[in-house]
Amino acid sequence: AQSVTQLDSQVPVFEEAPVELRCNYSSSVSVYLFWYVQYPNQGLQLLLKYLSGSTLVKGINGFEAEFNKSQTSFHLRKPSVHISDTAEYFCAVSPYSGAGSYQLTFGKGTKLSVIP
Amino acid sequence: EAGVVQSPRYKIIEKKQPVAFWCNPISGHNTLYWYRQNLGQGPELLIRYENEEAVDDSQLPKDRFSAERLKGVDSTLKIQPAELGDSAVYLCASSDRFGYGYTFGSGTRLTVV
Numbered sequence: 001a002q003s004v005t006q007l008d009s010q011v012p013v014f015e016e017a018p019v020e021l022r023c024n025y026s027s028s029v030s031v032y033l034f035w036y037v038q039y040p041n042q043g044l045q046l047l048l049k050y051l052s053g054s055t056l057v058k059g060i061n062g063f064e065a066e067f068n069k070s071q072t073s074f075h076l077r078k079p080s081v082h083i084s085d086t087a088e089y090f091c092a093v094s095p096y097s098g099a100g101s102y103q104l105t106f107g108k109g110t111k112l113s114v115i116p
Numbered sequence: 117e118a119g120v121v122q123s124p125r126y127k128i129i130e131k132k133q134p135v136a137f138w139c140n141p142i143s144g145h146n147t148l149y150w151y152r153q154n155l156g157q158g159p160e161l162l163i164r165y166e167n168e169e170a171v172d173d174s175q176l177p178k179d180r181f182s183a184e185r186l187k188g189v190d191s192t193l194k195i196q197p198a199e200l201g202d203s204a205v206y207l208c209a210s211s212d213r214f215g216y217g218y219t220f221g222s223g224t225r226l227t228v229v
Contacts, residue, residue: 004158042222042223043120043207043222044159044207045220046218046219102218103161103164104149104159109158
């Protein structure tokens, strides 16, 4: 089984400042890693994912994340946030499966609030 | 291309009443997922379909929840009877057979009073 821990439930940050949202995972098997964003009253939108290859993954809206296998972490970063980045962010893992379909296990989410 | 379509967006029912949610996945997506998201939590998988076959329903409370995916396209999730604790957002997602294009719908927000 897999588990995901998002270390901060809420992160306030000033506009144009950098931000890091932390995610640690636990798994006995190899995993794929994901970050999703959820705006109020909407579904989840994929920001980025790590399947293999380079451990630094770039996603949409200027976000990036780095996979650190030894620390079992997949922290999300953005060098300069905008008001429009205010949302809830979810880290998720899926066990590696050659079948292709994902069984996502989500963290509890981090609410990012960008302060003007 | 239309995304994953769910209806209704919102539903308020009294406890012990039945309720159903509908999901239309992205065209050509073989795999369909139903998730439940409780307030302040991340989504939790309820059931996964590969075409019309439910391949993982271990987290589905089978005493009151049921799901079907006729012809391997649209899917319906039903609760009968609903309990207060079922209040949550029910999310549908779909992906192709390679796992790409994993896309969520906007969800149905259920309130049981």
